[in-house]
Amino acid sequence: MSRIVVDGRTIPYESGDSVAMAVLRAGEHPHHGGALCLAGDCPNCVCEVDGIAYVRTCQTPAKPGLVVRRHPEVGAPEIREPAQPNVARSPAAAHIEVRRIETDVVVIGAGESGRIAEAEAVAAGRAVTVLDSADGNEVVAIYGGPTVIVRRPDAMVHYNANEVVVATGAAEIQPVCPGNTLIGIVTARAADQMHTAGVDLGVAVAVGTPPQTAPCMAVPGSLVRIVEADGKLSAVVVSHDGNETTTPCDTLIVGLGFAPRDVLSRMAAPHLPVRTVGQAAERFALPPCPTAGIVCPCSKIGVDDLDGVWDRGFRELELVKRASLTGTGTCQGSVCVPHLRAFIAERSGAIPEPFTARPATRQITLAEAAADVHTDVFRRSPLHDEHLALGAQLDRFGGWWRPWNYGDHVAEYWAVREAVSLGDVSTLGKLVLSGPDVVELLERLYPTTVADIKPGRSRYVLLLNERGHLIDDGMICRETDSKFVLTFTSGGAANAEMWVRDWIETWGLRVHVLDQTMSLAAINVTGPLAGELLQRVGLADQPSFLHHVHATVAGVACHVMRLSFTGEASFELHHPADRSAELWRALMASGRDLGVKPHGLQALFGLRLEKGHVIVGMDSEMDSTPRRLNMDWAVKMDKPDFLGRSALARTADLPDERRLFGFTVEGAAPTEGSPIFSDGAIVGHVASSFTSPLLGHGIMLGWLKHTPWPEQVQIDGRTATVARPPFYDPEGLRARA
Amino acid sequence: MLALETLHGTRIVAAPEALDALDAATWSTSVTVLRFAPDDVFVLGAETISISGEYAIVEAESGFVGCWLTDEQLAHVAEHIDWPLPVERPVLVQGFVAGVPAKIWLTSSATGERSLLLCAAPYACELTERLA
Numbered sequence: 001m002s003r004i005v006v007d008g009r010t011i012p013y014e015s016g017d018s019v020a021m022a023v024l025r026a027g028e029h030p031h032h033g034g035a036l037c038l039a040g041d042c043p044n045c046v047c048e049v050d051g052i053a054y055v056r057t058c059q060t061p062a063k064p065g066l067v068v069r070r071h072p073e074v075g076a077p078e079i080r081e082p083a084q085p086n087v088a089r090s091p092a093a094a095h096i097e098v099r100r101i102e103t104d105v106v107v108i109g110a111g112e113s114g115r116i117a118e119a120e121a122v123a124a125g126r127a128v129t130v131l132d133s134a135d136g137n138e139v140v141a142i143y144g145g146p147t148v149i150v151r152r153p154d155a156m157v158h159y160n161a162n163e164v165v166v167a168t169g170a171a172e173i174q175p176v177c178p179g180n181t182l183i184g185i186v187t188a189r190a191a192d193q194m195h196t197a198g199v200d201l202g203v204a205v206a207v208g209t210p211p212q213t214a215p216c217m218a219v220p221g222s223l224v225r226i227v228e229a230d231g232k233l234s235a236v237v238v239s240h241d242g243n244e245t246t247t248p249c250d251t252l253i254v255g256l257g258f259a260p261r262d263v264l265s266r267m268a269a270p271h272l273p274v275r276t277v278g279q280a281a282e283r284f285a286l287p288p289c290p291t292a293g294i295v296c297p298c299s300k301i302g303v304d305d306l307d308g309v310w311d312r313g314f315r316e317l318e319l320v321k322r323a324s325l326t327g328t329g330t331c332q333g334s335v336c337v338p339h340l341r342a343f344i345a346e347r348s349g350a351i352p353e354p355f356t357a358r359p360a361t362r363q364i365t366l367a368e369a370a371a372d373v374h375t376d377v378f379r380r381s382p383l384h385d386e387h388l389a390l391g392a393q394l395d396r397f398g399g400w401w402r403p404w405n406y407g408d409h410v411a412e413y414w415a416v417r418e419a420v421s422l423g424d425v426s427t428l429g430k431l432v433l434s435g436p437d438v439v440e441l442l443e444r445l446y447p448t449t450v451a452d453i454k455p456g457r458s459r460y461v462l463l464l465n466e467r468g469h470l471i472d473d474g475m476i477c478r479e480t481d482s483k484f485v486l487t488f489t490s491g492g493a494a495n496a497e498m499w500v501r502d503w504i505e506t507w508g509l510r511v512h513v514l515d516q517t518m519s520l521a522a523i524n525v526t527g528p529l530a531g532e533l534l535q536r537v538g539l540a541d542q543p544s545f546l547h548h549v550h551a552t553v554a555g556v557a558c559h560v561m562r563l564s565f566t567g568e569a570s571f572e573l574h575h576p577a578d579r580s581a582e583l584w585r586a587l588m589a590s591g592r593d594l595g596v597k598p599h600g601l602q603a604l605f606g607l608r609l610e611k612g613h614v615i616v617g618m619d620s621e622m623d624s625t626p627r628r629l630n631m632d633w634a635v636k637m638d639k640p641d642f643l644g645r646s647a648l649a650r651t652a653d654l655p656d657e658r659r660l661f662g663f664t665v666e667g668a669a670p671t672e673g674s675p676i677f678s679d680g681a682i683v684g685h686v687a688s689s690f691t692s693p694l695l696g697h698g699i700m701l702g703w704l705k706h707t708p709w710p711e712q713v714q715i716d717g718r719t720a721t722v723a724r725p726p727f728y729d730p731e732g733l734r735a736r737a
Numbered sequence: 738m739l740a741l742e743t744l745h746g747t748r749i750v751a752a753p754e755a756l757d758a759l760d761a762a763t764w765s766t767s768v769t770v771l772r773f774a775p776d777d778v779f780v781l782g783a784e785t786i787s788i789s790g791e792y793a794i795v796e797a798e799s800g801f802v803g804c805w806l807t808d809e810q811l812a813h814v815a816e817h818i819d820w821p822l823p824v825e826r827p828v829l830v831q832g833f834v835a836g837v838p839a840k841i842w843l844t845s846s847a848t849g850e851r852s853l854l855l856c857a858a859p860y861a862c863e864l865t866e867r868l869a
Contacts, residue, residue: 512793519799
């Protein structure tokens with residue numbers, strides 16, 4: 001005879017036994033007491049099986065060597081440590097296969113009503129899939145689609161169906177009375193199963209509808225309480241015609257009626273083609289209102305707990321559920337909902353409908369829940385491999401893998417300031433706009449004057465929302481009278497695209513939009529020798545500051561934009577993504593004797609900080625206005641209208657204590673995020689910081705949020721001086737050179 | 738492992754009615770017209786395209802990568818899609834494939850055509866690795 005291991009002891013089982021039946025055959029209870037249904041409805045047989053907690057052992061076939069551990073009587077089961085814990089790495093995830101199957105009709109339940117539904121569908125010429133837990137198909141959820149989620153021993157299966165029929169039958173009502181958590185109570189169906197399996201029930205007494213086959217003595221009357229002796233039941237007390245009688249027994253069999261097993265039906269959204277048939281659709285009579293005992297065996301919620309919740313004013317089913325946690329446990333209300341409804345019905349005079357069910361109906365493991373779910377995807381620039389070949393340390397920024405540095409961010413910094421450097425800015429948002437109303441659109445969208453931008457010219461712009469808060473920034477490049485190229489920040493590009501499209505639609509303007517963010521790559525050639533490098537690779541007629549041209553560079557067609565984020569002369573070369581590596585290599589090769597180096601974000605963030613350029617989302621906050629950012633110069637309030645104008649006009653004269661300032665400090669720059677103190681009180685925080693190799697001290701951008709704004713503050717225990725950026729080349733001569 | 742190659746074509750953004758005409762035109766079998774949106778089309782294999790509308794945006798497009806699929810490969814890709822594939826053919830579908838934004842041009846293998854899996858080039862490596 002094969003054996004399973006229960007709490008370290010071996011227990012034999014017979015062919016066809018579930019784990020629960022094997023335990024019962026051994027004269028034990030799989031849990032610590034409570035009525036057993038042996039149908040997967042109640043929580044009273046759940047155990048840890050082979051390391052998985054909350055497994056319904058009545059639904060788990062016994063197998064040789066299966067290791068079963070009872071959950072503690074009070075509290076949650078122990079969380080197991082990995083065999084070889086390594087805090088630096090997550091343990092390898094269990095691989096759970098996910099199969100997706102298209103089908104016409106899914107019938108859940110292979111009982112009588114399920115077979116009828118199947119036959120009807122087949123007769124109608126439809127393809128039918130019948131799912132039943134007895135066949136290893138445990139349905140745990142119905143999602144929109146409808147998609148039926150099935151847990152199988154070997155995989156999770158998603159059935160996409162045209163129609164779903166829920167034919168899951170009915171669950172037996174469990175007893176609620178004093179003593180209902182004792183060992184020795186079974187439902188009528190469970191008693192029949194045990195009898196068929198040859199499990200000795202001892203002296204069995206039936207209350208309510210007796211079992212069909214299990215031998216027992218039927219006792220008329222209603223259940224009053226169950227009497228304990230030595231930790232298990234010894235007798236049952238029933239009331240009949242006003243008299244209470246006590247009947248000694250080893251097993252109490254209860255046949256107290258049924259409740260629809262409709263949790264899947266209650267999970268499916270009303271508009272879905274999901275119908276419920278048979279007993280699962282039946283409106284059974286509720287049990288009597290419970291007066292004492294445990295109502296919710298999962299969470300050990302008693303009638304007195306429900307009374308307390310009711311007395312505190314929670315009167316609706318959903319509220320009683322939330323306030324008491326009744327129905328939120330292992331069985332998801334299968335046991336307690338009928339009693340809970342009866343409890344509320346007696347007090348309110350109206351029978352409440354059962355609450356909406358949520359996935360999953362059964363405990364599934366995290367691995368099963370996460371099966372085939374992917375982490376967010378981070379995009380790779382067309383220069384990804386070039387960066388790796390150059391020793392870049394990559395990190396995730398704005399939805400992209402980007403070079404943080406190439407091993408020495410200070411050397412990269414000096415290459416920009418003194419020679420020439422390449423930066424991969426392929427990640428910038430890039431929109432092409434064309435149409436008869438494009439100027440009208442941009443005038444409404446941006447706080448900058450757009451109509452006066454001539455073809456071939458560009459302008460830095462802020463993007464504000466209706467409240468006048470900064471949501472992004474970038475460049476406007478005018479191509480023709482009716483065609484523009486807009487750029488946005490890497491992290492803000494997707495939202496900006498939606499923003500632009502939404503407003504075009506809202507305003508009904510005739511403008512076409514092409515998003516080229518992922519079609520075009522871009523390389524920023526920056527530094528005092530940038531012009532010379534570009535001359536070498538064929539860019540003879542170079543655009544002046546805030547101009548842009550289309551030209552061939554190293555044989556690659558480029559849209560060349562002259563601007564500056566680093567503070568040095570800069571040329572952004574926008575070009576087809578598939579030619580990017582070729583262009584990058586040509587620039588690196590041609591600039592070798594000029595000291596060309598690539599630079600990563602670490603150097604770039606410092607370079608732009610020296611110039612005082614703001615990074616949206618890093619230096620700005622959700623409610624940063626141009627005034628708070630000292631960027632009023634980028635807003636033309638004399639324009640008749642633009643998004644955010646009304647809010648800016650309304651708040652222009654209001655006192656505002658928030659302001660972004662520059663700060664300098666001797667020595668290394670404090671950590672970004674450091675609190676800023678004045679007279680011992682926190683008055684703001686550091687948004688960006690950098691230890692400037694050129695200036696030889698720390699510089700910062702940070703927020704002061706209390707007036708009067710001090711001239712000196714304390715950061716990181718040191719005195720810092722409030723300053724007005726830029727910290728470098730305030731006249732902007734180098735960028736225009 | 739699927740080999741995703743750069744798809745060279747033409748991207749056109751124009752009035753939907755102008756693209757309807759493009760869609761309805763008779764093309765040689767080497768041309769594939771992928772209607773990304775009512776106002777957005779990606780044309781593969783056409784040497785010249787004429788489009789009405791002076792404000793149409795017409796750009797050479799090389800920002801997508803793709804792979805023409807055998808039936809077996811399509812079935813493999815379908816295992817990584819958690820939304821139902823439509824029955825009609827040919828049709829362009831768009832959504833997550835293995836958690837990566839992608840598109841599939843579904844054709845009927847009965848006519849000897851092959852389906853095309855494509856995605857924006859920055860997603861290529863991740864999609865390839867996840868489908869491996």
